[in-house]
Amino acid sequence: MISFGERLRAAVADYGRLCVGIDPHAALLASWGLSDDARGVEKFADAVLVSAAGRVAAVKPQLAFFERHGAAGYAALERVIRRAREAGILLIADAKRGDIGSTIDGYAEAWLEPSSPLASDAMTVSAYQGVGSLAPAIERAERVGAGLFVLAATSNPESASVQHARGDDGRTVASIVADEVAALGAGARVAGTWSSVGLVIGATTPLADAGLEPERLGAVPVLAPGFGHQGGRLAELDALYGPLAERTLASVSRSVLAAGPDGIQHAIDTHRAELRP
Numbered sequence: 001m002i003s004f005g006e007r008l009r010a011a012v013a014d015y016g017r018l019c020v021g022i023d024p025h026a027a028l029l030a031s032w033g034l035s036d037d038a039r040g041v042e043k044f045a046d047a048v049l050v051s052a053a054g055r056v057a058a059v060k061p062q063l064a065f066f067e068r069h070g071a072a073g074y075a076a077l078e079r080v081i082r083r084a085r086e087a088g089i090l091l092i093a094d095a096k097r098g099d100i101g102s103t104i105d106g107y108a109e110a111w112l113e114p115s116s117p118l119a120s121d122a123m124t125v126s127a128y129q130g131v132g133s134l135a136p137a138i139e140r141a142e143r144v145g146a147g148l149f150v151l152a153a154t155s156n157p158e159s160a161s162v163q164h165a166r167g168d169d170g171r172t173v174a175s176i177v178a179d180e181v182a183a184l185g186a187g188a189r190v191a192g193t194w195s196s197v198g199l200v201i202g203a204t205t206p207l208a209d210a211g212l213e214p215e216r217l218g219a220v221p222v223l224a225p226g227f228g229h230q231g232g233r234l235a236e237l238d239a240l241y242g243p244l245a246e247r248t249l250a251s252v253s254r255s256v257l258a259a260g261p262d263g264i265q266h267a268i269d270t271h272r273a274e275l276r277p
């Protein structure tokens, strides 16, 4: 079995460091001429998949916009996940789940276990209950070759009051999360391989402001939202992420999706061109 970290490394080598978000906001559905229901959401997601497969390393459905449509939205998402697998593109479920260990394992079973109808390549999780609370999800992910991205320094401006707060040793909350994630499995890893447990580090704040020291983060991959619509510039990815840049997957949703069904392929290509190969 190939680990998620290694599958991500291969996808980035083949297709570059862009991830396209599948965020069927009501306003986008309207501008695409689609109905604001599960059918519209599924058509939207399928069109994004067709345009992204073979062009970018991964897609990232935002679950909120499927959940809006209840059970029918989930059924649509199950089919989208299956089609992503058939198309051979990595799919990161933006679920942002977090809870006590026994419950987080339930979430991991739902989103990562291959027998689940929602089985994704990776999911986003929150460490607000402590990185240790994620241990069952981490163990399950490693057992089934899936991945996790742990929120560390998110792209929204409100995050600073919590994530940049400093403890007695001077480290920020973001850096405590990042250090604990980096320590997972460190030493057991083959040199040059990527970890299957990554971090979410938004593109809207310099790493230093969040107290993050990239040289401490070993082989951890990064999922980086905040480019495009939120103001981050893809051309500045290398400068922003420094030594982490090679392992950073830049995620863009609205700035690509706003191009509509006829323009999305071109928009993806334009965004890719802003990243160096």
Ligand SMILES: O=c1ccn([C@@H]2O[C@H](COP(=O)(O)O)[C@@H](O)[C@H]2O)c(=O)[nH]1
Pocket (backbone or CB within 6 Å): 021, 023, 062, 094, 153, 154, 155, 156, 200, 201, 202, 225, 226, 227, 228, 229, 230, 251, 252, 253, 254, 255
């Ligand atoms: O720190 C974070 C974590 C996740 N997100 C999610 O990424 C996309 C961003 O959408 P854009 O349209 O490219 O702004 C969205 O699904 C967020 O929930 C984030 O923005 N920041």
